[in-house]
Amino acid sequence: MFRTILFKITLGIYFTLWSPFLLIGLISKKLSRKLVFADAAGVLLLARWITGIKYEVHYPITEENGIPSLPDGNKRIDGKCIVAAKHMSILEIAIISKVMPNTFFILKRELLWIPIYGWAFWRCGMLGVNRARGKTNMKKLADDVESRVLDGHTLVIFPEGTRAKPGQKIPLKRGLLLLAHTLKLPILPVGTDAGLYWPKRGRMTPGTAHVWFEPLLPCNASLDEISDAINRHSA
Numbered sequence: 190m191f192r193t194i195l196f197k198i199t200l201g202i203y204f205t206l207w208s209p210f211l212l213i214g215l216i217s218k219k220l221s222r223k224l225v226f227a228d229a230a231g232v233l234l235l236a237r238w239i240t241g242i243k244y245e246v247h248y249p250i251t252e253e254n255g256i257p258s259l260p261d262g263n264k265r266i267d268g269k270c271i272v273a274a275k276h277m278s279i280l281e282i283a284i285i286s287k288v289m290p291n292t293f294f295i296l297k298r299e300l301l302w303i304p305i306y307g308w309a310f311w312r313c314g315m316l317g318v319n320r321a322r323g324k325t326n327m328k329k330l331a332d333d334v335e336s337r338v339l340d341g342h343t344l345v346i347f348p349e350g351t352r353a354k355p356g357q358k359i360p361l362k363r364g365l366l367l368l369a370h371t372l373k374l375p376i377l378p379v380g381t382d383a384g385l386y387w388p389k390r391g392r393m394t395p396g397t398a399h400v401w402f403e404p405l406l407p408c409n410a411s412l413d414e415i416s417d418a419i420n421r422h423s424a
Contacts, residue, residue: 192240270377272379273378278388293315294315
């Protein structure tokens with residue numbers, strides 16, 4: 190428990206010290222993106238140094254020679270798809286940001302109101318949605334997503350809508366399907382067991398967290414098919 194407390198204190202100091210750089214980054218979208226994603230990479234280093242949490246990323250096996258596809262050589266994660274990821278902690282967000290630096294996320298609108306960090310998220314292209322209204326303006330959201338995809342970025346969405354505990358299988362929200370159908374984008378499921386090591390609450394545990402990129406699914410895949418893929422290897 191001592192390492193967990195030490196990590197959280199150190200993380201708070203780290204975010205505070207990084208804030209001035211994010212403020213400077215607001216002058217440019219490109220610079221802001223670099224600083225936000227560098228910030229995420231720093232979180233992974235701190236997690237490793239202080240709590241002993243490492244990570245390993247697994248990619249789908251190609252049909253040729255069984256060689257795993259690397260991010261920069263795999264057309265399935267080049268920005269022309271929607272990444273539908275299991276959400277268990279901050280850890281998998283940082284990992285996905287590290288291996289796919291061209292991504293943008295759909296967030297709760299309130300997160301964009303956080304001083305400095307929220308402004309940086311907005312500046313680097315993150316999208317906020319208003320959950321309080323019950324229904325999101327899908328037409329506007331689809332237009333916003335499309336413009337970013339055309340700029341070469343990849344949408345990452347957490348279709349369960351909340352962080353899951355290990356062993357918890359949460360029904361997926363239909364918004365993922367609406368976006369995929371509207372924009373004709375295939376779906377890249379991503380699973381993780383990060384919650385075993387960095388839970389929403391409680392003690393962090395040393396070990397190797399895993400993120401699995403599953404084979405690409407068509408834009409007309411069902412929620413059950415997507416859910417099965419996301420949870421195939423997840424904790």
